[in-house]
Amino acid sequence: QSALTQPPSASGSPGQSVTISCTGTSSDVGGYNHVSWYQQHPGKAPKVMIYEVNKRPSGVPDRFSGSKSGNTASLTVSGLQAEDEADYYCVSYAASNDALFGGGTKLTVL
């Protein structure tokens, strides 16, 4: 299995919006509505921010939103704040019950 494709970096100024993409194939991202997004600060465990493409767990700010079009899922962070600076990973359910992670995107708040 190949990892999902994410841009290695993204950036935005406080208050701006930034979108991170996650591209797979019809056998994973495009074939199922089971894409999740994780935020990881340095030295910390990951935290789920979005699941099932566009659902937010309780406690996650509504500044975080998810979407999908074809084989590409996206995470949008609106109203950027300093604490949003972190690494972000997508993961998709894939055929044969596998899970594929993206390579990760380092989000910098300028």
Place this chain on the structure above:
Amino acid sequence: EVHLVESGGGLVQPGGSLRLSCAASGFTFSDTWMTWVRQAPGKGLEWVADIKGDGSARHYVDSLKGRFTVSRDNSKNSLYLQMNNLRAEDTAVYYCARNLGYHRLESWGQGALVTVSS
């Protein structure tokens, strides 16, 4: 409150074995899929394995099949990862996570560092 605590990490020589444990609390462990994810130093996350609540189904990343085995003891609320024939490229922090379905990993442990080196 959900709590996951990994243990059993450490330094092991190439070709050696190690068993990681994950102690769970704060939820009905036997009803819950559990997942192992690893992260090599400075690298991204990699899914390792899943196991169903009753242990009747297990899934592994293809590259680790045959060397790693996931298991659980629901009487002890514990998850395990047996790692055999370890290689340098297995060096990573290993996380256990509570899987609420289709890799919605809702809660994570703090991670256990495994270093494979001579």
